[in-house]
Amino acid sequence: MGLDRHALSLPALGVLALLAGWLAFQAFREPSVPETIETAERPRYHLDGARWWRYGDGGEPVFEAQAAGIDYYDDASMELTEIRLSTHGAARRGSWQLSAARGSVPPAQKRIELKPEVRIDGQPQDQPSISIVTPTLWADWGTQLLTTDDPVVAQSPGRRLSAIGLRADWAGERVQFLSQVESRYVPIR
Known part of the structure; x- marks a missing residue:
């Protein structure tokens, strides 16, 4: 029994025609977003007008923060806006009041980076009140x-x-200025 070469080429031509039609149809569809482009991670929680208190192991207050907004992510990182933070030292001996437009808490860390201009107000122990400005803190x-x-x-x-x-x-x-320290004393009138 011999194979008819024309009988095989007719179904093969039909499959090729279907494939060509499908490819032509795909050219008219909207391009899809490649899977390699990741969409921006969305926060798990968003809080407006938030107040945040942190307490130590013994229940003593460590800090109090207020923020216009807090975005909390799955990796335990946070992004904050319009922040005011008050520290509470041991036995409430002293404190600082910090303010900044933005803040970031890195994933699973116990610190916040404040920026772009940070204002720090306080009264160091046995010193007059002081105001400090820095780009980041x-x-x-x-x-x-x-x-x-x-x-x-x-x-x-x-x-x-x-x-x-x-x-x-x-x-x-204890307040320590690290390098290139220049100080000017101005008589108080």
Whole structure:
């Protein structure tokens, strides 16, 4: 029994014609978004006009924050807007009031980065009140430290100080300006 070559080519031509028609039809459809392009991650929660209190292991307040908005993500990161944060030092000996337009908490960390211009107001222990401005600042509630490696300008009655970098404890007992410190004393009238 021999195979008829014309009998095989007719079904094969039919399959090719269907395939060509399908490909032509695909050219007229809207292009789909490639699977490699990821859409922006959406927050799991969004809070407007939020107040956030953090307490230590013994139930003592560590900080209080207010934000116009907080976006909370699956990886435990957060994005905050219009932030006002007050630290509470041990035994409430001192505190800082911080404010910034934005803040970010990295995934599963115990610190917030404030930016783009951070204002810090407080009264360090045994010192006059002080106001500090810096482009960015980390407020770490795990270590209870405020830190930046950026330029800072500090003002208090009768003096003005500029420096690069700052380390301060939560209660304002210790404030350290790291490098290129320049201070000017102005007589108080």
